[in-house]
Amino acid sequence: MSSRRLGSFVAAVVVLTMAMTVGVMPGAAAASPQKVAYIINGGLGDLSFYDSGQAGIDRIAKEFGVQTRTIECGFDPARYSQALQAAVQWNADVVFVISYGFEDLLMQYADQYPNKRWINVDTVVENSRRTITNVDFIEEEGAFMAGAAAALLTTDTTIKGVNSDKIIGAVGGDDDPVIRAFLYGYEQGAKYIDPKIEVRAVFAGTWDDPVRGKQAANQLYSQRADVVFQIASLTGSGVLEAAAEAGKYAIGVDSNQNGLQPGHVVTSCLKNVGDAIYGVYRTIANNTYKPGEVLEYGIRQGGMGLAIDDYTRQILPARSVQRLVEIQSKISSGAITVKRYQ
Amino acid sequence: MRKQHAVSAAAGVAVSLLAGLAILAIQGYPVWQSYAALFSYSLFSQFALVSTLNKASTLVLTGASAAVGFGSNCVNLGQPGQFLLGAMAATALGIFLDLPSWAMLPTVIVAAAVAGAVWSGLAAFMRLRWKMNEFITTLMLNFVADGVTLWLISGPMLDRKAYSPMTAMTNPGAWLGMWNGLSGAVAVAAAALAAVWVIWNRSKFGYECRVMGHNPGFAAAGGCGVARNFTWAMLLSGAIAGLAGGLMVTGGMQHRFVKGIGANYAWDGVMIAIVAGNSMSGTALYALFFAALQTGAMGMELETAVPSEFALVLQAIVVLFVVASRESTRLILAGLAAKLKARRAARMLEAPGEGGGRHGSGD
The missing domain is CATH 3.40.50.2300 (Response regulator)
Known part of the structure; x- marks a missing residue:
């Protein structure tokens, strides 16, 4: 196409635009x-x-x-x-x-x-x-609860599939301040139950790739982690899948994900x-x-919380569930202060 | 040749819009309202048009990069990596260099092009030295570029105040201006496209490249320096892709390397070059059309809830139709031309004598 024709095309577009510009003015917000x-x-x-x-x-x-x-x-x-x-x-x-x-x-x-x-x-x-x-x-508070739940699980070898090592894992999407805040709270919660617990974290580098989430979780399970906390949006659905396949446990995030892989998602850190x-x-x-x-x-304020339901009770013994409920009310009342990441 | 391209392009666009119409109607969306939204959010308001042009400025360059490559028979599929490295070069220099704008901007923009050329040059070198097919090497180098830049923005160059992986902002000297929302990148891209057009269509190098693209054996037999031209075509192709990446950082509003900055620009560019048959003016027009579709799609989603992925459907139909029908369009046009010629010749023959009435009744 000749450049002249290109020119006339552009000119036509410009003219049309001027003719049809319907002023999209930012009107004052209605009552x-x-x-x-x-x-x-x-x-x-x-x-x-x-x-x-x-x-x-x-x-x-x-x-x-x-x-x-x-x-x-x-x-x-x-x-x-x-x-x-x-x-x-x-x-x-x-x-x-x-x-x-x-x-x-x-x-x-x-x-x-x-x-x-x-x-x-x-x-x-x-x-x-x-x-x-x-x-x-305040992600730290919800994650504190998740950490406590993970710790109660990994220290209780009477639960099916739990090994003697006190290792828990987490899979994050990106290494960013919000995920760091989650991890900070998670670790505090775990150490609150047992100071000897070790937390291992992997960053998948993506929020929408369940396959990478699965790989990351399997990596942690092979390092003898019993439970992996997913903090990775859609990527994390791979973590839940990995838990079901490996006969291990996972913790969901943001929404109640306990029923996604029944018997393998201990609880969910609700946001x-x-x-x-x-x-x-x-x-x-x-x-x-x-x-x-x-x-x-x-x-x-009800912004963060832990999803405790029948799926949870299916995995954790009653006294552990009771303990989680107590911790939640202590955080709410201020008896436990969770340190903020920043 | 040109007429044929224009016909198949126009037919492709028309067919895709018609097919889109049918798809929308079948799914029960309000057809006309959706199309009105598609175009009012991409062309018919100042901001809409400006957004389309801004987007087109990137697509034009990735498209031209692919067109230079494919048109000279170099299969450069490394645009995504070259784009990222161009953007990274512009970002790094933009952060660590602090000069007045008149010195800073050209430096940063040239650096982006050089970075892209280095990346494609690497593939060219591997081809000439070890006969490694650039089809594979350029693709593989994309992963390297992706990994390296992701590491840089989430490690050494991470902006600690940011909530997701991104670098700090570049110094203001490295920012192209904005006029009523129109990015200065549009002007730079237009100038670059003009320069590439001249090289491609008016220089000996461009001519030789095009000959190589049509028939490499003939080019070699005819005395073109095939190896030398291959290298330069790869370098040019990479430089244009790098420039596109650099303009993402110097133009626009963010002025930093954010995760995923390359989006789908490079592959869209490859697609554009393919539909445009590696012609530069065709690349420009398709870039505008694709940019309008992509820009308007979001508005369509807002107004009539048609998923914005619909733009991809339209694009795919254009590509399939134009590419698939290119040969048949050529045959149809050639057939028509031959028929006209035959008819004219027949009339010429008839005119002197008193030809039978059966002549000239078509067929």
């Missing part, structure tokens, strides 16, 4: 929001972190009758700014965003569109106008992303929302 967007860096279907958030979004849609949309970036940085822009262009009034990998972009968009409510989930991102509300989870999202939205709906806050969700 009651109509549209809610949920932007995630990764993808749904992990039965864990992102799905937990989606449950909260679905609840908002049902209870408040607003339109909701989820934009998945699938860990593709090319889509990060597009996702934010699409939400703006769609005229979302409230944007919940899990912004791993595009914190800078979120700050710029929040500064540029101050009339929208930007709620950043799971990390703390502060823009210069201080309009981003942050939902920060109630959905509840937190729902909670923040409720403050918007009843006009008590304050932009720019950092909301901390730990065990006391």
